[in-house]
Amino acid sequence: MQIKTRFLISTLLVGAALAACGDDPEAPPPGTVELSWLVGTSGCAQSEVETVAVLLSGEGATNVRNFDCADGGAVIEGLEPGSYSAILEGLDEDSIARFGGESASISVRSGGISTVPTIRLEALPAEVEVSWYFENGRLCGSNGVEDVLVTFFRDEMAYRTESGPCEGEILIIDEVPANTYIVDVVGRDDRGVALFNGQDELTVGRGESADIEIRLSTVDSVSTRN
Structure with missing residues (x-):
């Protein structure tokens, strides 16, 4: 049986808050946060996002909960008064x-x-680790x-x-938008002259x-000069 996560998270957090209140009768009443989201320009289904993970942090505590993307929002109760930040991630299947x-x-x-x-949830970029080798091994010197030079x-x-x-x-290239690329690597001497080259898709x-x-x-031009 599937239980709506927005109710589940409320139950968990309210339970924790009530327990805390029981220990400290002077504790102020907890607060509630209402969140809503939009995924890209196409929505959950077309963006192939099934779940939205919400990380809410502040006042010395961090809460991570998952919600159905199609719900469009979440209600999080039982929070200690104070300042919080929220990070949302759209997860695929x-x-x-x-x-x-x-939200800062x-x-x-x-x-x-x-x-x-x-x-608004935007498409996350990729991270690419580029490595290289020569026909005679990996010794650059x-x-x-x-x-x-990686392009x-x-x-x-x-x-x-x-x-x-x-x-x-290796060279790690971050913030790469989803797409198809030709990755070109040029090996250069201490003058910046290209000696070696290779590429792949x-x-x-x-x-x-x-x-x-x-x-x-x-590089062909190097072979010709030599």
């Missing part, structure tokens, strides 16, 4: 966070109801490579470019953590 939003300052009044302005191409346009030391062997979804390994081959 595999409980992967695909959308997110937050929520004032909970004793015995009162605090209504939070509707929180032996190949004369000082650093690498994400989309529709033949450079969308994002980052650089880092070659010896690090990568598709990332909302909120995903992905990795891609690129094989670096000698």
Whole structure:
């Protein structure tokens, strides 16, 4: 039997509050927070979001509860008066966070109801770990490579470019919007001249953590000069 989570969370938190009040007869009456949300521009179903996880923190306590996305909101009772913040994540059927939003300052009044302005959940970006190797192994110094230049191409346009030391062997690129990219890695010498190059295609979804390994081959112009 399925129980609506908005009632379940209320029961749990009210129970905790009543227990606390029993221990301290001078404790002020708890407060209530009303939350509502919108998911992207397409709503829960088309965005494939089934659950909204609500993390409400403040006054030395953190509450995490899940709600059906289609409910559109939640009522959280039994909160100690004070200042809170809320972080919302839209989860798919595999409980992967695909959308997110937050409200930084929520004032909970004793015995009162605090209504939070509707929180818009936006698509979460992906994080990509890029690594590389040469035809003869992973030794950058032996190949004369000082650093690498990593570029994400989309529709033949450079969308994002980052650089880092070659010896690090990986470069983490965050805040990558969901899409399909050509990931291009250039190995450069200490003058910034490209000696090696490699690329591959990568598709990332909302909120995903992905990795891609690129094989670096000698740049044609370098072979010609040598």
